[in-house]
Amino acid sequence: MDVVSDAISAVRIGRPSSDRVRIGGRWCTRLAPYEGAGFHVVLEGGCWLLPDGGPPVTLGPGDAVLLPHGTGHVIADSFADAGTVARAVPFEAWQERLRPRAPQVPHAAGTGGTEMLCGKYRLDRSREHPLMAELPQVVHLPHRVGDRPELRAAIDLLGRELEAAEAGASIVVPSLLDLLLVYMIRAWTAGSGAGAWPAALADPVVASALRALHADPAAPWSNDRLAAEAGVSRPTLARRFTALVGRPPMAYLTWWRLTSAAALLRDTRDPLASIARRVGYGSPYAFSHAFGREFGTTPGRYRASADTGTA
Structure with a gap:
């Protein structure tokens, strides 16, 4: 085992969960703080993410964002100011309505719709490895052509599995979600210019x-x-x-x-x-x-x- 794998294994418990959702028009939803880690991947369109106590983050097609400490946050179709945040609908109330129904019909270009993968991991923080503790509240991994191909491949595979729901998906999806977590943390340790643990691993x-x-x-x-x-x-x-x-x-x-x-x-x-x-x-x-x-x-x-x- 290597340090990153061990750091994750020490705190990962249970099975991760995820949803593939499509949202059109004007929307704003809030995800409450969570005893674990959350993530979003934008497959199509774009949105804003506003973490509790942090600056807003713009997310575009192919962007991934990890909230390793379960920080509460709002995601919205446009810039989420204080008034928008106050009107945000709890994500759980939207979850069933936003989940896409088969068969899938891709959005036409320019319709303004947003398609995302949203999920979370259960973590036991009682003996958290300092590498995990040092992760920032928001790890934003912008999409760049040719950058982190393994992360892009995991996102593509996960999106297809959640869309198709074929035989064996109950095994494949949790494994891909674990792979996604490893790739996101690996990308942070390789690309972060600050922090003791990226420096230690380098x-x-x-x-x-x-x-x-x-x-x-x-x-x-x-x-x-x-x-x-x-x-x-x-x-x-x-x-x-x-x-x-x-x-x-x-x-x-x-x-x-x-x-x-x-x-x-x-x-x-x-x-x-x-x-x-x-x-x-x-x-x-x-x-x-x-x-x-x-x-x-x-x-x-x-x-x-x-x-x-x-x-």
Whole structure:
């Protein structure tokens, strides 16, 4: 596993959902804040997005936008000023009416209609990876010819699956939605000019150390072994890693091991001894002691609270 995949896997729960909608005429709708991440992709036409507490964003054909922290927002056919926002209709009230009916009839050019993919992901933010936490409130990925072809391909495939609703769609659509999330976050890390984590992933020394830790967190890592893996001296690794990641290498490893263990407790029924070995602890006792220091509870109680939705 790589850092981006692990960061997403640590917080992704349940199944994502999406709708393909067509809207014509004058319209304005509001999506309430959500304990997860939302996204919109404009397939045809255009609209405005106004996030709570943020500046408006113009969306054109092929544009994708991710709201990784579930920020409430308004989308409208034209610029959404304060008066427009006050009149916005809740999205849920529009959802059934806006969902296109088969057979699909493409809009004629110039009719002013807008067609979009709208969806959301469920996230568990209790142990959010700092890469996910650092994402801005709105990740806007404008369409550019030849730019991010993998993202464009995922959008095209997702649109076709939602439109056709053919056999196997219940498996294909969630997988494509997960792929879309990865591509949007990957695009941000590759194109962002700010933030510690894009810089960490672009730094060859820090990126090499992170890849090693994430590839095998259970290995008996030490600062010397990790520095050798990254091809630098121990002081050089410590200085660069701490500056960009925000904590020393071994502190990050401990945090990641326990975060991974929390996800395993939440998502599997594996016994504690198995989870302890998978994240690098020699015994359930050592694992439980470290887990209690980090989480303030035992692994068993954490699993029980996750089962009841109170974790």
